[in-house]
Amino acid sequence: MSVKCAIDLNIPDIIHNYGKPMPLSKLTASLKIHPSKTCFIYRLMRILTHSAFFYEHDVTENELEVRYVLTDASKLLLKDPPFSLKYFPQLVHDPVIVNSWIQLSTWFTNDDPTPFHTANGMGFWDFAAREPKLNHLFNEAMATDSLLVSSMVVEKCKSVFEGLESLVDVGGGTGTMTKVIAESFPQLKCIVFDLPHVVGDLQGTENLKYVGGDMFEAIPPADSIMLKWVLHDWNDEECLKILSNCKEAISSKGKVIIIDMVMGNKKEDRELTETEIFFDMQMMHDVTENELEVRYVLIDASKLLLKDHPFSLKYLPQFALHPGILDFAAREPKFNHLFNDAMATDSLLVSSMVIEKCKRVFEGFELLVDVGGGTGTMVKVISESFPELK
Numbered sequence: 001m002s003v004k005c006a007i008d009l010n011i012p013d014i015i016h017n018y019g020k021p022m023p024l025s026k027l028t029a030s031l032k033i034h035p036s037k038t039c040f041i042y043r044l045m046r047i048l049t050h051s052a053f054f055y056e057h058d059v060t061e062n063e064l065e066v067r068y069v070l071t072d073a074s075k076l077l078l079k080d081p082p083f084s085l086k087y088f089p090q091l092v093h094d095p096v097i098v099n100s101w102i103q104l105s106t107w108f109t110n111d112d113p114t115p116f117h118t119a120n121g122m123g124f125w126d127f128a129a130r131e132p133k134l135n136h137l138f139n140e141a142m143a144t145d146s147l148l149v150s151s152m153v154v155e156k157c158k159s160v161f162e163g164l165e166s167l168v169d170v171g172g173g174t175g176t177m178t179k180v181i182a183e184s185f186p187q188l189k190c191i192v193f194d195l196p197h198v199v200g201d202l203q204g205t206e207n208l209k210y211v212g213g214d215m216f217e218a219i220p221p222a223d224s225i226m227l228k229w230v231l232h233d234w235n236d237e238e239c240l241k242i243l244s245n246c247k248e249a250i251s252s253k254g255k256v257i258i259i260d261m262v263m264g265n266k267k268e269d270r271e272l273t274e275t276e277i278f279f280d281m282q283m284m285h286d287v288t289e290n291e292l293e294v295r296y297v298l299i300d301a302s303k304l305l306l307k308d309h310p311f312s313l314k315y316l317p318q319f320a321l322h323p324g325i326l327d328f329a330a331r332e333p334k335f336n337h338l339f340n341d342a343m344a345t346d347s348l349l350v351s352s353m354v355i356e357k358c359k360r361v362f363e364g365f366e367l368l369v370d371v372g373g374g375t376g377t378m379v380k381v382i383s384e385s386f387p388e389l390k
Protein backbone atom coordinates (compact mmCIF):
# COMPACT_ATOMS: atom_id res chain seq x y z
CA MET A 1 0.00 0.00 0.00
CA SER A 2 2.88 2.37 0.78
CA VAL A 3 4.45 1.65 -2.61
CA LYS A 4 1.13 2.31 -4.35
CA CYS A 5 0.80 5.55 -2.39
CA ALA A 6 4.32 6.65 -3.42
CA ILE A 7 3.45 6.02 -7.07
CA ASP A 8 0.09 7.82 -6.75
CA LEU A 9 1.92 10.83 -5.29
CA ASN A 10 4.54 10.63 -8.06
CA ILE A 11 7.38 10.40 -5.51
CA PRO A 12 9.79 8.25 -7.60
CA ASP A 13 9.60 10.65 -10.58
CA ILE A 14 9.92 13.75 -8.40
CA ILE A 15 13.11 12.42 -6.76
CA HIS A 16 14.42 11.25 -10.15
CA ASN A 17 13.79 14.66 -11.78
CA TYR A 18 15.50 16.48 -8.89
CA GLY A 19 18.73 14.98 -10.20
CA LYS A 20 20.59 14.83 -6.87
CA PRO A 21 19.75 13.65 -3.33
CA MET A 22 16.43 15.34 -2.52
CA PRO A 23 15.90 16.87 0.95
CA LEU A 24 12.69 15.84 2.71
CA SER A 25 11.42 19.46 2.85
CA LYS A 26 11.89 19.89 -0.92
CA LEU A 27 10.19 16.57 -1.59
CA THR A 28 7.26 17.47 0.66
CA ALA A 29 6.93 20.89 -0.98
CA SER A 30 6.80 19.27 -4.44
CA LEU A 31 3.91 16.97 -3.59
CA LYS A 32 0.28 17.77 -4.30
CA ILE A 33 -0.88 17.01 -0.77
CA HIS A 34 -2.96 18.79 1.85
CA PRO A 35 -0.85 21.02 4.18
CA SER A 36 -2.08 19.03 7.18
CA LYS A 37 -0.45 15.91 5.73
CA THR A 38 3.11 17.21 5.20
CA CYS A 39 4.25 15.83 8.55
CA PHE A 40 3.34 12.29 7.48
CA ILE A 41 5.61 12.12 4.44
CA TYR A 42 8.63 11.32 6.59
CA ARG A 43 6.82 8.26 7.95
CA LEU A 44 5.86 7.07 4.48
CA MET A 45 9.45 7.53 3.30
CA ARG A 46 10.83 5.79 6.39
CA ILE A 47 9.04 2.50 5.64
CA LEU A 48 9.87 2.73 1.95
CA THR A 49 13.52 3.37 2.77
CA HIS A 50 13.52 0.49 5.22
CA SER A 51 12.06 -1.71 2.44
CA ALA A 52 14.86 -0.60 0.07
CA PHE A 53 12.63 1.42 -2.29
CA PHE A 54 14.58 4.58 -1.46
CA TYR A 55 17.94 5.24 0.02
CA GLU A 56 18.69 7.85 2.67
CA HIS A 57 21.75 9.72 1.53
CA ASP A 58 24.40 10.04 4.24
CA VAL A 59 23.81 13.19 6.27
CA THR A 60 26.88 15.41 6.53
CA GLU A 61 27.70 17.77 9.38
CA ASN A 62 26.20 20.82 7.61
CA GLU A 63 22.92 19.18 6.70
CA LEU A 64 19.99 19.20 9.02
CA GLU A 65 17.65 16.97 7.14
CA VAL A 66 17.45 13.63 5.46
CA ARG A 67 17.83 13.41 1.65
CA TYR A 68 16.55 10.67 -0.62
CA VAL A 69 17.78 8.95 -3.77
CA LEU A 70 16.22 6.19 -5.86
CA THR A 71 17.28 2.56 -5.53
CA ASP A 72 17.12 -0.08 -8.28
CA ALA A 73 13.66 -1.03 -6.94
CA SER A 74 12.20 2.48 -7.19
CA LYS A 75 13.73 3.01 -10.65
CA LEU A 76 11.20 0.36 -11.71
CA LEU A 77 8.41 2.64 -10.45
CA LEU A 78 9.24 5.59 -12.71
CA LYS A 79 6.54 6.73 -15.12
CA ASP A 80 8.47 6.34 -18.34
CA PRO A 81 9.66 3.15 -20.08
CA PRO A 82 11.80 1.15 -20.60
CA PHE A 83 12.00 -0.10 -17.03
CA SER A 84 8.73 1.14 -15.59
CA LEU A 85 6.68 -1.51 -13.80
CA LYS A 86 4.54 1.09 -12.05
CA TYR A 87 1.25 -0.56 -13.05
CA PHE A 88 2.02 -3.71 -11.06
CA PRO A 89 1.63 -2.20 -7.59
CA GLN A 90 -1.50 -0.43 -8.92
CA LEU A 91 -2.90 -3.73 -10.15
CA VAL A 92 -2.25 -5.84 -7.04
CA HIS A 93 -3.70 -3.08 -4.83
CA ASP A 94 -6.78 -2.50 -6.94
CA PRO A 95 -9.87 -2.82 -4.68
CA VAL A 96 -11.15 -5.75 -6.78
CA ILE A 97 -7.95 -7.71 -6.11
CA VAL A 98 -7.65 -6.67 -2.45
CA ASN A 99 -11.28 -7.65 -1.80
CA SER A 100 -10.63 -11.08 -3.25
CA TRP A 101 -7.64 -11.55 -0.92
CA ILE A 102 -9.97 -10.97 2.00
CA GLN A 103 -11.94 -14.01 0.75
CA LEU A 104 -8.90 -16.31 0.92
CA SER A 105 -10.02 -18.19 4.03
CA THR A 106 -13.64 -18.43 2.79
CA TRP A 107 -12.34 -19.89 -0.49
CA PHE A 108 -10.67 -22.70 1.47
CA THR A 109 -14.09 -23.71 2.80
CA ASN A 110 -15.92 -23.80 -0.54
CA ASP A 111 -15.34 -25.41 -3.95
CA ASP A 112 -14.73 -22.20 -5.95
CA PRO A 113 -11.71 -22.48 -8.28
CA THR A 114 -10.04 -19.30 -6.91
CA PRO A 115 -10.57 -16.65 -4.20
CA PHE A 116 -11.25 -14.28 -7.10
CA HIS A 117 -14.31 -16.39 -7.98
CA THR A 118 -15.43 -16.31 -4.33
CA ALA A 119 -15.28 -12.51 -4.23
CA ASN A 120 -16.58 -11.73 -7.71
CA GLY A 121 -18.72 -14.70 -8.75
CA MET A 122 -16.64 -15.32 -11.88
CA GLY A 123 -13.05 -15.90 -13.01
CA PHE A 124 -10.49 -13.16 -13.57
CA TRP A 125 -10.61 -13.27 -17.39
CA ASP A 126 -14.43 -13.11 -17.52
CA PHE A 127 -14.37 -10.24 -15.04
CA ALA A 128 -11.74 -8.36 -17.08
CA ALA A 129 -13.89 -8.81 -20.20
CA ARG A 130 -16.74 -6.94 -18.44
CA GLU A 131 -14.72 -4.33 -16.52
CA PRO A 132 -12.78 -2.07 -18.91
CA LYS A 133 -10.90 -0.37 -16.05
CA LEU A 134 -9.41 -3.57 -14.66
CA ASN A 135 -8.85 -4.91 -18.19
CA HIS A 136 -6.88 -1.76 -19.06
CA LEU A 137 -4.84 -1.82 -15.83
CA PHE A 138 -4.02 -5.50 -16.26
CA ASN A 139 -2.99 -5.09 -19.91
CA GLU A 140 -0.82 -2.06 -19.06
CA ALA A 141 0.90 -4.00 -16.25
CA MET A 142 1.62 -6.90 -18.62
CA ALA A 143 2.81 -4.50 -21.32
CA THR A 144 5.37 -2.83 -19.04
CA ASP A 145 6.75 -6.21 -18.00
CA SER A 146 6.93 -7.28 -21.64
CA LEU A 147 8.87 -4.17 -22.57
CA LEU A 148 11.43 -4.95 -19.89
CA VAL A 149 11.67 -8.65 -20.76
CA SER A 150 11.61 -8.24 -24.55
CA SER A 151 14.77 -6.12 -24.59
CA MET A 152 16.58 -8.89 -22.71
CA VAL A 153 15.10 -11.66 -24.87
CA VAL A 154 16.06 -9.94 -28.10
CA GLU A 155 19.58 -9.26 -26.81
CA LYS A 156 20.38 -12.52 -25.04
CA CYS A 157 18.23 -15.10 -26.88
CA LYS A 158 18.44 -13.86 -30.47
CA SER A 159 19.27 -17.32 -31.82
CA VAL A 160 15.88 -18.65 -30.63
CA PHE A 161 14.10 -16.54 -33.28
CA GLU A 162 16.64 -16.78 -36.09
CA GLY A 163 15.45 -18.70 -39.15
CA LEU A 164 11.79 -18.66 -38.10
CA GLU A 165 9.18 -17.57 -40.65
CA SER A 166 6.12 -17.13 -38.46
CA LEU A 167 5.34 -16.73 -34.77
CA VAL A 168 2.10 -16.69 -32.77
CA ASP A 169 2.29 -15.03 -29.36
CA VAL A 170 -0.48 -16.97 -27.60
CA GLY A 171 -2.06 -14.97 -24.77
CA GLY A 172 0.13 -12.15 -26.06
CA GLY A 173 -1.87 -9.33 -24.43
CA THR A 174 -1.70 -6.05 -26.32
CA GLY A 175 1.41 -7.23 -28.18
CA THR A 176 4.26 -5.25 -26.57
CA MET A 177 6.61 -8.24 -26.55
CA THR A 178 5.78 -9.26 -30.14
CA LYS A 179 6.18 -5.69 -31.41
CA VAL A 180 9.82 -5.66 -30.23
CA ILE A 181 10.43 -9.10 -31.76
CA ALA A 182 8.72 -8.11 -35.04
CA GLU A 183 10.89 -4.99 -35.27
CA SER A 184 14.07 -6.97 -34.60
CA PHE A 185 13.18 -9.72 -37.10
CA PRO A 186 11.39 -7.95 -40.00
CA GLN A 187 11.17 -11.20 -42.02
CA LEU A 188 9.15 -12.86 -39.21
CA LYS A 189 5.35 -12.84 -39.69
CA CYS A 190 3.89 -12.37 -36.20
CA ILE A 191 0.41 -12.86 -34.77
CA VAL A 192 -0.66 -11.65 -31.34
CA PHE A 193 -3.41 -14.03 -30.30
CA ASP A 194 -5.52 -13.17 -27.26
CA LEU A 195 -9.12 -12.92 -26.05
CA PRO A 196 -11.30 -10.60 -28.17
CA HIS A 197 -11.70 -8.00 -25.39
CA VAL A 198 -7.89 -7.67 -25.18
CA VAL A 199 -6.92 -7.41 -28.86
CA GLY A 200 -10.21 -5.73 -29.86
CA ASP A 201 -9.54 -3.13 -32.57
CA LEU A 202 -5.76 -2.98 -32.14
CA GLN A 203 -4.00 -2.10 -35.37
CA GLY A 204 -1.18 -4.31 -36.61
CA THR A 205 1.83 -3.46 -38.76
CA GLU A 206 3.30 -4.98 -41.90
CA ASN A 207 4.55 -8.09 -40.13
CA LEU A 208 2.29 -8.10 -37.05
CA LYS A 209 -1.40 -9.01 -36.92
CA TYR A 210 -3.85 -9.20 -34.01
CA VAL A 211 -6.22 -12.16 -33.85
CA GLY A 212 -8.94 -12.62 -31.22
CA GLY A 213 -9.88 -16.11 -30.07
CA ASP A 214 -9.70 -18.77 -27.38
CA MET A 215 -6.52 -20.82 -27.03
CA PHE A 216 -8.57 -23.68 -25.57
CA GLU A 217 -10.44 -23.90 -28.87
CA ALA A 218 -7.77 -23.41 -31.54
CA ILE A 219 -4.55 -21.49 -32.16
CA PRO A 220 -3.65 -19.92 -35.55
CA PRO A 221 -1.07 -22.00 -37.49
CA ALA A 222 2.61 -20.92 -37.49
CA ASP A 223 6.05 -22.48 -37.29
CA SER A 224 6.65 -21.17 -33.78
CA ILE A 225 4.51 -20.33 -30.78
CA MET A 226 5.43 -18.17 -27.82
CA LEU A 227 3.79 -18.47 -24.41
CA LYS A 228 4.98 -15.70 -22.15
CA TRP A 229 3.47 -15.60 -18.68
CA VAL A 230 0.58 -17.79 -19.80
CA LEU A 231 1.07 -21.34 -18.45
CA HIS A 232 1.39 -20.16 -14.83
CA ASP A 233 -2.26 -19.04 -15.05
CA TRP A 234 -3.56 -22.58 -15.52
CA ASN A 235 -3.57 -25.97 -13.78
CA ASP A 236 -1.78 -29.04 -15.21
CA GLU A 237 -4.79 -30.31 -17.16
CA GLU A 238 -5.41 -26.91 -18.75
CA CYS A 239 -1.71 -26.50 -19.61
CA LEU A 240 -1.81 -29.87 -21.39
CA LYS A 241 -4.81 -28.68 -23.41
CA ILE A 242 -3.03 -25.42 -24.37
CA LEU A 243 0.16 -27.30 -25.29
CA SER A 244 -1.71 -29.89 -27.36
CA ASN A 245 -3.43 -27.03 -29.25
CA CYS A 246 0.06 -25.55 -29.82
CA LYS A 247 1.14 -28.92 -31.25
CA GLU A 248 -1.85 -28.87 -33.61
CA ALA A 249 -0.93 -25.35 -34.74
CA ILE A 250 2.77 -25.79 -35.50
CA SER A 251 4.53 -27.63 -38.30
CA SER A 252 6.65 -30.70 -37.53
CA LYS A 253 9.87 -28.65 -37.33
CA GLY A 254 8.27 -25.83 -35.35
CA LYS A 255 9.03 -24.84 -31.79
CA VAL A 256 7.23 -23.65 -28.68
CA ILE A 257 8.98 -20.88 -26.75
CA ILE A 258 7.96 -20.67 -23.10
CA ILE A 259 8.93 -17.67 -20.97
CA ASP A 260 7.79 -18.08 -17.38
CA MET A 261 8.88 -18.12 -13.76
CA VAL A 262 10.61 -21.31 -12.60
CA MET A 263 9.89 -22.15 -8.97
CA GLY A 264 12.65 -23.40 -6.64
CA ASN A 265 15.34 -22.19 -8.99
CA LYS A 266 17.88 -21.03 -6.42
CA LYS A 267 16.64 -22.06 -3.01
CA GLU A 268 19.66 -20.53 -1.29
CA ASP A 269 18.69 -17.06 -2.59
CA ARG A 270 16.17 -15.87 0.00
CA GLU A 271 14.95 -12.83 -1.93
CA LEU A 272 14.47 -14.76 -5.16
CA THR A 273 12.61 -17.53 -3.34
CA GLU A 274 10.43 -14.94 -1.60
CA THR A 275 9.55 -13.39 -4.98
CA GLU A 276 8.66 -16.80 -6.42
CA ILE A 277 6.45 -17.66 -3.46
CA PHE A 278 4.64 -14.30 -3.49
CA PHE A 279 4.08 -14.68 -7.20
CA ASP A 280 2.73 -18.20 -6.69
CA MET A 281 0.30 -16.93 -4.04
CA GLN A 282 -0.88 -14.21 -6.40
CA MET A 283 -1.51 -16.86 -9.07
CA MET A 284 -3.33 -19.14 -6.62
CA HIS A 285 -5.48 -16.18 -5.67
CA ASP A 286 -6.21 -14.85 -9.16
CA VAL A 287 -6.25 -17.74 -11.53
CA THR A 288 -5.04 -21.27 -10.65
CA GLU A 289 -5.52 -24.23 -8.37
CA ASN A 290 -2.41 -25.88 -6.95
CA GLU A 291 -1.59 -29.43 -6.00
CA LEU A 292 1.12 -29.70 -3.37
CA GLU A 293 1.93 -32.32 -0.76
CA VAL A 294 4.32 -31.06 1.89
CA ARG A 295 4.46 -31.22 5.68
CA TYR A 296 4.60 -28.24 7.99
CA VAL A 297 5.58 -27.52 11.57
CA LEU A 298 4.70 -24.48 13.64
CA ILE A 299 7.37 -21.90 14.37
CA ASP A 300 7.14 -19.27 17.13
CA ALA A 301 5.42 -16.77 14.82
CA SER A 302 2.67 -19.19 13.77
CA LYS A 303 2.08 -20.31 17.38
CA LEU A 304 0.87 -16.76 18.02
CA LEU A 305 -1.95 -17.44 15.54
CA LEU A 306 -3.27 -20.50 17.41
CA LYS A 307 -6.84 -20.04 18.63
CA ASP A 308 -6.28 -21.18 22.22
CA HIS A 309 -2.65 -20.28 22.67
CA PRO A 310 -2.20 -18.14 25.81
CA PHE A 311 -0.53 -15.56 23.59
CA SER A 312 -2.94 -15.79 20.64
CA LEU A 313 -2.82 -12.77 18.30
CA LYS A 314 -5.16 -14.36 15.77
CA TYR A 315 -7.43 -11.32 15.52
CA LEU A 316 -4.65 -8.92 14.56
CA PRO A 317 -4.20 -10.10 10.91
CA GLN A 318 -7.98 -9.88 10.40
CA PHE A 319 -8.13 -6.45 11.92
CA ALA A 320 -5.30 -5.28 9.70
CA LEU A 321 -7.44 -5.93 6.62
CA HIS A 322 -10.32 -3.78 7.81
CA PRO A 323 -10.28 -0.21 6.51
CA GLY A 324 -11.62 0.97 9.87
CA ILE A 325 -11.29 3.82 12.33
CA LEU A 326 -12.68 4.33 15.80
CA ASP A 327 -15.71 6.37 14.69
CA PHE A 328 -16.52 3.57 12.31
CA ALA A 329 -16.17 1.06 15.16
CA ALA A 330 -18.71 3.02 17.22
CA ARG A 331 -21.30 2.44 14.51
CA GLU A 332 -20.35 -1.06 13.39
CA PRO A 333 -20.66 -3.65 16.18
CA LYS A 334 -18.94 -6.39 14.13
CA PHE A 335 -15.88 -4.25 13.48
CA ASN A 336 -15.92 -2.91 17.04
CA HIS A 337 -15.89 -6.46 18.38
CA LEU A 338 -13.04 -7.51 16.08
CA PHE A 339 -11.00 -4.43 17.02
CA ASN A 340 -11.51 -4.99 20.76
CA ASP A 341 -10.65 -8.69 20.50
CA ALA A 342 -7.49 -7.84 18.55
CA MET A 343 -6.44 -5.35 21.26
CA ALA A 344 -7.34 -7.86 23.99
CA THR A 345 -5.12 -10.62 22.54
CA ASP A 346 -2.22 -8.19 22.38
CA SER A 347 -2.90 -7.04 25.96
CA LEU A 348 -2.90 -10.63 27.21
CA LEU A 349 0.51 -11.16 25.65
CA VAL A 350 1.95 -7.88 26.92
CA SER A 351 0.41 -8.07 30.43
CA SER A 352 2.11 -11.37 31.26
CA MET A 353 5.46 -9.82 30.37
CA VAL A 354 4.69 -6.60 32.23
CA ILE A 355 3.78 -8.51 35.39
CA GLU A 356 6.84 -10.71 35.16
CA LYS A 357 9.45 -8.11 34.21
CA CYS A 358 8.07 -4.81 35.55
CA LYS A 359 6.39 -5.86 38.80
CA ARG A 360 7.86 -3.07 40.84
CA VAL A 361 6.26 -0.39 38.62
CA PHE A 362 2.93 -1.23 40.30
CA GLU A 363 4.15 -1.92 43.81
CA GLY A 364 2.99 0.51 46.49
CA PHE A 365 0.16 2.08 44.43
CA GLU A 366 -3.46 2.15 45.55
CA LEU A 367 -5.31 3.38 42.47
CA LEU A 368 -4.70 2.84 38.74
CA VAL A 369 -6.63 4.17 35.74
CA ASP A 370 -6.02 2.37 32.43
CA VAL A 371 -6.82 5.19 29.99
CA GLY A 372 -8.03 3.87 26.61
CA GLY A 373 -7.96 0.50 28.32
CA GLY A 374 -10.31 -1.19 25.86
CA THR A 375 -12.25 -4.09 27.33
CA GLY A 376 -9.83 -4.28 30.27
CA THR A 377 -7.74 -7.37 29.53
CA MET A 378 -4.51 -5.72 30.63
CA VAL A 379 -5.93 -4.25 33.79
CA LYS A 380 -7.61 -7.55 34.73
CA VAL A 381 -4.25 -9.31 34.77
CA ILE A 382 -2.71 -6.43 36.79
CA SER A 383 -5.54 -6.39 39.31
CA GLU A 384 -5.27 -10.15 39.81
CA SER A 385 -1.56 -9.81 40.51
CA PHE A 386 -2.04 -6.79 42.81
CA PRO A 387 -5.29 -7.46 44.76
CA GLU A 388 -4.79 -4.32 46.88
CA LEU A 389 -4.76 -2.09 43.77
CA LYS A 390 -8.09 -0.45 42.84
Ligand SMILES: C[S@@+](CC[C@H](N)C(=O)[O-])C[C@H]1O[C@@H](n2cnc3c(N)ncnc32)[C@H](O)[C@@H]1O
Pocket residue numbers: 125142143145146170171172173174177193194195198213214215216227228229230233
Ligand atom coordinates in the same frame (compact mmCIF):
# COMPACT_ATOMS: atom_id res chain seq x y z
C1 LIG B 1 -0.51 -13.04 -17.66
S1 LIG B 1 -1.12 -12.42 -19.17
C2 LIG B 1 0.32 -12.41 -20.18
C3 LIG B 1 0.22 -11.43 -21.32
C4 LIG B 1 1.47 -11.37 -22.20
N1 LIG B 1 1.85 -12.67 -22.70
C5 LIG B 1 2.63 -10.76 -21.44
O1 LIG B 1 3.47 -11.48 -20.91
O2 LIG B 1 2.66 -9.54 -21.32
C6 LIG B 1 -2.05 -13.79 -19.79
C7 LIG B 1 -2.80 -13.48 -21.07
O3 LIG B 1 -3.56 -14.64 -21.45
C8 LIG B 1 -4.75 -14.19 -22.04
N2 LIG B 1 -5.76 -15.26 -22.04
C9 LIG B 1 -6.48 -15.73 -20.99
N3 LIG B 1 -7.31 -16.70 -21.39
C10 LIG B 1 -7.12 -16.85 -22.73
C11 LIG B 1 -7.71 -17.69 -23.70
N4 LIG B 1 -8.64 -18.59 -23.38
N5 LIG B 1 -7.30 -17.57 -24.99
C12 LIG B 1 -6.35 -16.64 -25.33
N6 LIG B 1 -5.75 -15.83 -24.44
C13 LIG B 1 -6.13 -15.93 -23.15
C14 LIG B 1 -5.14 -13.00 -21.16
O4 LIG B 1 -6.08 -12.15 -21.78
C15 LIG B 1 -3.79 -12.35 -20.94
O5 LIG B 1 -3.51 -11.36 -21.90
